[in-house]
Amino acid sequence: MLRILALISLFWTVALVPAMAQETVDDARAATGGAQTLEDILRRQEGLKIDDSFRSDLTGDPNAAAVPSDQLGTLGGASDPDLWRGLRYNAADVSTQQRGPAATTLIQDGGMWWLSFRRGALLSFGAYLLGGTLLALGLFYLVRGRIRIDGEKTGRSITRFKAFERFGHWLLATSFLILGATGLITLFGRKFLIPVFGPESFSTIAVGSKWVHNNVSWAFIVALVIIFVVWVVHNIPDRTDLRWLAKAGGLFGGEHPPAKKFNAGQKLIFWSVIILGGSIAASGLSLLFPFEFNLFGHTFSTLNSWGVPGWFGADDLPYPLQPQEEMQYAQLWHAIVSFVLLAIIFAHIYLGSVGMEGAFDAMGKGEVEEQWAREHHSIWAEETLGAKQSKEGGA
Template structure:
C-alpha cells in the first residue's frame, strides 16, 4: 500500500510544477543574448529594468560570474589574500549554492546561507494560495446553496417501509468518523494558520492570534495521525467495493438521479461515491506524505527524488515540462512540501464540503447510513438497488426471511 501511495504522490506532485506563482527551478528561462561588454560582463541597466518589470532573465551570466581562483594574485602582492574572488562574487556563490561552505553542525541545512526561494514561497503563500484557495471554498459553498434552492432536497419516493437494513457496521462508521472528524479539525486549524494574521490579528489583536495559532499548530500536528489511521481503515474496508464497473456508466449518464427523477441502479457505492472515495484516498495520501515530511523537517525530502524519477522516465519531457530540477536545497524541499500540502488540502476541502452537503441536508435518509448504520429499505432500493438485492439474497441463503429485518425506530 505504501508503494501505491507513493506512486499516487508522484503523479500528483507533477501537477504542482504547472502552478503559477511558485517556480520549481532556480534557473530562469533563457532569453535573447545581451551584449554586456560595456559593463565587463556585469548586469546592465536593461537587466535592472527588466527585473523591476518582473520579466524573466537568463541569470547564468551572474551565476557563472563567481570568480576565478586561478587568477588570484600572489600572497605577497596587493589583494593577494582575497584570491581571485571579490566580495560580490563570493555573495553570488552563496546565492547560487556554489560556494565551498563548511560548518561544524547543521549538515546540509546549515551550509545554505542564502536561499532566495523563500521569497517565492512567501509571495505564493500570501498571494495565489490565499486568493484562489478562499475563492474555491466560497465558490463551492455558493454553488451548493444555488443548487439547493433550484433542486431542493432529494426525498425518498413514496412512503418509508418501516424496515431497515444495515448499511455500515460499527467499525466502518468508526473509521469514517475518525477520518471525517480529524479532517475537519485539520481543515479549520490549517485555515487559521493561513489566514490568522490577515483576519484575526487586526480585530482580536496579535497576542490572542498568536495563542490561537499556537494551539492550532499543536492540534494540527497531533490530529494528523488520526487522519492517517482513518485513511488506512477506510481504504482497507472499502477499496474492493469502489472498483469501477459498468453500472457506474449508467449512473453517470443519468447524473445519479441528482439531476432529474431517474434512480439508476448501484451497488454498495455508486459512481459519485467512488469518485469521492478515490479523491479522498489519492489526495489524502499525498497530503499525509507531505505532512509527515513537514513534521520531520529535512528528514524526508520528496520532491528531488520525485523530479528525478519523472526525468528518468521521460514523463517530464512528455508533458512539456523539460528537465525538472533535482538539486534542491533542504529549505526548498520544505517550501514545496508546505505549498503542495496546502494546495491539495484546499481541493480536498472543496470535495468534502460537497460530500457533507449530500450526506446531510441534500438527501433525505443519507445521514442515517453513517449515523445509526441502518437505512430504510425504500431508501436503499431507490439509491442502491443492486446492493439491497445482494443483501436480501444473503439473508435468504442464511435462512432469514425479508420480513424479519429489524423495524425502523
C-alpha cells in the same frame, strides 16, 4: 553623405547605445558599492526579472577581507554585503557545526518564488476553489432542492454500516475537518486574522493551530487505513458504475440507476479520499520531519527521464533540488491537494446531510429506511434484504 549619416546612426544604435547604457548601469552599481541599483530594486518590486549575474562576482576581495574561514569570527569580513553575497553564491569558505542536510545552503534564492506564490496565488486559488464549490452547492440546492425519498416509507430499516465502519468514518471526518480548519488558519492567518486579533493573539492561535494540526494528523492517517481496509472491496469499479454515471446517478432528476453498496459517485469520493488523502499524509509527514525524506527531486527526475514535461511543451522540471526546495514543493503540494480534497468533501458533506433525505442516518445510526435503500442502492438492498429474509426463514 546620407549613407555616411545612416552608417553613423546604425553604429550608434547597435554598438554605442547599449555600451553607454551598460556603462550607466555599471556606474550606478558602482555608486551603490557594487550592489543593486534603484532601477534593479524597482524592477524586482514590480515582479520583473533582473539580470543580477553581476552580483555573483561581487563576493569581496579575499585579500582585502579577513581570511574566509574567519569571516564570521571576531575580525569580520571586508563588508557585510560581501560576506552575504559570498554565502549566497557559495563562494565563502564558511563551515558550521550543524551537520544537517540543509546546513550547506544558507541562502536560497528560489525561496522568494515560493514565498510570493504561497502568499499570493495559492491563497487566491484556495479561496476561489472553496468559495466556488460552496456557491455551486448553494445553487444546486436552490435548483434541485433536497433529494427526497420518492416512494412510500416502509417504517422498516436495514443495517447499512456496522459500529467499526462508523467509527472509522467519524474519526476520518473529525480529524480531516480539524486539520482543514487549522491548516487554513496557518495559511490565511497572516492576511486575515492578524488584522482582526492583532499579532500577539494571533501568535497564540497560530502556535495552538500548529500543535493541533501536527498531532491530529496521526488520527487522520489511522482513519484512512481503517476505511481503506473496511471499504476497498465495495469500491472496485464495475459495469454498474458506467450506467450510474451515464444517468448522473439521478442526482439531477429522473430515475435512480441501480447501485451496489456504493454507487459510482461514492466510489469516486472513496478513491479521492484514499489517493489525495494519502498524498496529503505523505507530504505532511515530509513536512513534519523536515529533510528526512524527500518526495520531489526523485519524482521530478523520473518525470524528466520519461520526457513528461515535453508533452506539455514545458521545460524539464528542476533537478537536483536543494533540501529547502524539497520542503517548499512539499508545502505547496500539501496545500494544493488539501484544497482539492476539501472541495470534494464539501460536496460529500452536503449530500450526506441536508442534500439528501435519509442519508445521514446511515452514518448516524447505522440503519437506513428500507425504501431509501431500494431507491439509492437497489442491488445492495435486494441482496441484504434477501439474505435477511432467508436468515429469518431459516431461523
